[in-house]
Amino acid sequence: MATTADLKNGMCIDYNGDLYSVVQFQHVKPGKGPAFVRTKLKNIKTGRVIENTFSSGVKINPVRVERRPYQFLYKDELGYNFMHTETFEQITVEEAIIDNPALLKEGQIVEVNYHTETETPLTVDLPPFVVLEITYAEPGEKGNTASSTALKAATVETGATVMVPLFVNQGELIKVDTRDNSYSERVKK
Numbered sequence: 001m002a003t004t005a006d007l008k009n010g011m012c013i014d015y016n017g018d019l020y021s022v023v024q025f026q027h028v029k030p031g032k033g034p035a036f037v038r039t040k041l042k043n044i045k046t047g048r049v050i051e052n053t054f055s056s057g058v059k060i061n062p063v064r065v066e067r068r069p070y071q072f073l074y075k076d077e078l079g080y081n082f083m084h085t086e087t088f089e090q091i092t093v094e095e096a097i098i099d100n101p102a103l104l105k106e107g108q109i110v111e112v113n114y115h116t117e118t119e120t121p122l123t124v125d126l127p128p129f130v131v132l133e134i135t136y137a138e139p140g141e142k143g144n145t146a147s148s149t150a151l152k153a154a155t156v157e158t159g160a161t162v163m164v165p166l167f168v169n170q171g172e173l174i175k176v177d178t179r180d181n182s183y184s185e186r187v188k189k
Helices: none
Strands: 012-015 018-028 036-043 049-055 059-062 065-076 079-084 090-093 109-115 120-125 129-137 151-156 161-165 173-177 182-187
Touching: 065 120, 090 120, 129 161, 151 173, 161 173, 161 182
Parallel strands: none
Antiparallel strands: 012 018, 012 059, 018 036, 036 049, 065 079, 065 109, 079 090, 109 120, 129 151, 129 173, 151 161, 173 182
């Protein structure tokens, strides 16, 4: 058991029967009354962020979470299939625990967070940026807009739709931010 003095950003704890990651914490010692710890906790399964205040010195239950490298193989009716890059062990996970599954392409390396006590996968994290080829995009014509930040919809090789600038065309490679599904830059082949 640990106490609130041991809290760190990124630490996983068992709180009210669910697993939470500490997003932010702040020790507060008011001029009057006892000290307390104000936190923002992110539910690992749902992604929902809650705010909670712990009294100073309260016992918390830290949970050991391990990040393991996996390669995405394919998707079938059972879910998404991944292979551990070192042991070649294969696992199948459901879509709900994958961050932005629309940007996942075959052969891509991801990190799977495991609850070490129960050996169950908690989340699948894509890298911050992925490089994808545009399979379909309407041609953009200069002069059709009133502002310089005009965007058009483009379909990438995974089937996801990404908003891109007018100068990006079909067949080009682009870098996409997996956190918000946004265009970052063009990539040379």
